[in-house]
Amino acid sequence: EAGTKVTITDKDGNIIGEGTVGPGGKFEVTLDPALTNGEEITVGLEDAAGNKSPEVAVTAPDTTAPDEPTDVAISDDGMTVTGEGEAGTKVTITDKDGNTVGTGTVDADGKFEVTLDPALTDGEEITVGLEDAAGNKSPEVAVTAPDTTAPDAPTEVVIGNGDDYITANEIVDGKVEVSIGLPANAKAGDSVIVNGEATELTTADIDLCQITVKVEAPAEGATLTVEAIVKDAAGNTSGSTTAEATVDTTAP
Numbered sequence: 001e002a003g004t005k006v007t008i009t010d011k012d013g014n015i016i017g018e019g020t021v022g023p024g025g026k027f028e029v030t031l032d033p034a035l036t037n038g039e040e041i042t043v044g045l046e047d048a049a050g051n052k053s054p055e056v057a058v059t060a061p062d063t064t065a066p067d068e069p070t071d072v073a074i075s076d077d078g079m080t081v082t083g084e085g086e087a088g089t090k091v092t093i094t095d096k097d098g099n100t101v102g103t104g105t106v107d108a109d110g111k112f113e114v115t116l117d118p119a120l121t122d123g124e125e126i127t128v129g130l131e132d133a134a135g136n137k138s139p140e141v142a143v144t145a146p147d148t149t150a151p152d153a154p155t156e157v158v159i160g161n162g163d164d165y166i167t168a169n170e171i172v173d174g175k176v177e178v179s180i181g182l183p184a185n186a187k188a189g190d191s192v193i194v195n196g197e198a199t200e201l202t203t204a205d206i207d208l209c210q211i212t213v214k215v216e217a218p219a220e221g222a223t224l225t226v227e228a229i230v231k232d233a234a235g236n237t238s239g240s241t242t243a244e245a246t247v248d249t250t251a252p
Contacts (some may be wrong), residue, residue, distance in 0.1 A: 001025070004045040004053070011040055017104075033058035038134065050244065062134035069138065072128050074145050078121035079115045081143070089130040089138070096125055097121060106130065123147035123234065141190060147234035151190060154183030154228045159215075159241035166217055168249035175214040176245075180228045182209050183238070191231045198231070220247050 011172045021030035035041065039060045045053040055096035062208040069091070072083035081093055085106045091114050093102040104114035109196040120126065158179040160170040170176050180192050188206050191198040194213050205211045218224050223246045230232045 001045060001047065002179055004047050006043065006045060008041055008043050009046060010035075010193050016041070020210060033132070036062065037064040038062035060135050062132060065136040066130040066132050066138040068141050069128050069130055070141075072141050072143050074116075074120065074126075074143055076146055076148070078119040078145050079149070080114055081112075081116060083128060083141075085111050085112060085130045085138070086110070086132065091128065091130060093126055093128050095120075099127065120145035121147070122149040132186075146233065148236065150236035151185055151187075151230040151232050151238045152183035153239040154192065154241040155183055155209075157181075157226050157228050157241050159226055159243050159245040164245050166245050166247045167250075168198065171217045171247075171249070172214075174217055176217045176224070177212055178215050178228075178243075179210055179212050180241075182206065183212065183230060186230055187232065189233050192228060193231055193237075194228045195226060218247055220249055222247055 002023050002025050003022050004021045006019040006021060006029055007015060008029055008031065010016050011248060015023060017029040017031045019027050021027045040057055042055040042061065044055040064088050067087040069083045069085040072081065074081050085091070087106050087108050087110050089106045090131045091104040091112045092100060092163050093114055093116065095101050101115040104112050106112045125142055126145065126236050127140040129140040160166050160176050166176050176212045178194060180194065182205065186201060186206060188201055188203045190201045190210055192201060195215060199211060199213055201211065215224065215226055223244050225242060225244050229240045229241045
């Protein structure tokens, strides 16, 4: 009704806007503060005599993205992700390739627990994001999974030329060369431990798929046993691969 006073209140009854209906029966009222998060408001009219119209409820648009999730953690077994965020929002977890590996919903208390499929146990990085019912997305949070996966064992251990004997020309300064074949899942920064001595792997080693180390040769006629394992940066150790060779430096 033209000339009536317009009063707009929030859900708590606070007045957040006032105005007057124009001669053409229309009104435009500025809200203070602006509402952009799906808030519900009520709009009522009052004429000069103090008569009030029934109020009308209106829902504000939701263009406000949720805050990023907090306290995000992956369980030690790599099966679940927990955290906190805006209640009711959808939780989406993706791997480094953008594949979804888990979804869930933040509960009424602002907490979530999402099961991962597959479980992540090899130090993988994932991202966790929230999305509200209006489609607004939070900033994503990156989290690294625990690394509880051991490397595979070395593919081979070759002492000297690999013929099971260590001859005089294979011993230099009392040591013999030993080649260790690296498994496909070895990474730069892992270590190869040969008879207790550790050597850190480089990118060049990974490209070659092997490393060569020098091991103390035993006395004439004795048998050298070489045991090699791979240990990753998280401390996970592979099974062992062994080889033996006997020192024979005496010509017939």
